[in-house]
Amino acid sequence: MNLPRSRRFFRLLHFVPALGYLAGIHYLSSQSLAVELPFPHADKVVHCLEFAGLTVLLAWGWWRGVTLPPRTVALLSLVSGAAYGAIDELHQSGIAGRWCSLGDWLADGLGCLVAAGSVWWWLRRRQLRQS
Numbered sequence: 001m002n003l004p005r006s007r008r009f010f011r012l013l014h015f016v017p018a019l020g021y022l023a024g025i026h027y028l029s030s031q032s033l034a035v036e037l038p039f040p041h042a043d044k045v046v047h048c049l050e051f052a053g054l055t056v057l058l059a060w061g062w063w064r065g066v067t068l069p070p071r072t073v074a075l076l077s078l079v080s081g082a083a084y085g086a087i088d089e090l091h092q093s094g095i096a097g098r099w100c101s102l103g104d105w106l107a108d109g110l111g112c113l114v115a116a117g118s119v120w121w122w123l124r125r126r127q128l129r130q131s
Contacts, residue, residue: 025088
């Protein structure tokens with residue numbers, strides 16, 4: 001990628017929504033919350049949805065900002081989303097009223113996996129239509 005520096009910078013702006021979303025996750029996980037769950041394991045559903053959204057935003061950054069093939073976009077989005085899920089769980093272990101949970105991280109990873117698979121399918125389909 002031999003773009004001028006200014007063009008490379010503007011392409012990386014596609015990651016700004018994902019960075020904002022990451023900041024939101026970090027803020028929420030820094031709060032010591034005592035929330036009544038509507039059903040057992042409702043937090044796992046929230047984790048799945050939360051990290052599926054993150055994965056889609058990361059995919060947008062990888063696809064539009066760096067211009068990679070669909071499989072690479074999906075893989076990088078999955079790995080970076082799940083890695084942040086692990087970092088977030090470790091971060092929560094130091095917050096009063098919160099704890100590090102393997103189950104929560106697995107729910108994060110499941111959300112990332114479903115979103116990455118959907119992104120790969122959509123991008124691949126889009127690519128095949130254009131060729």
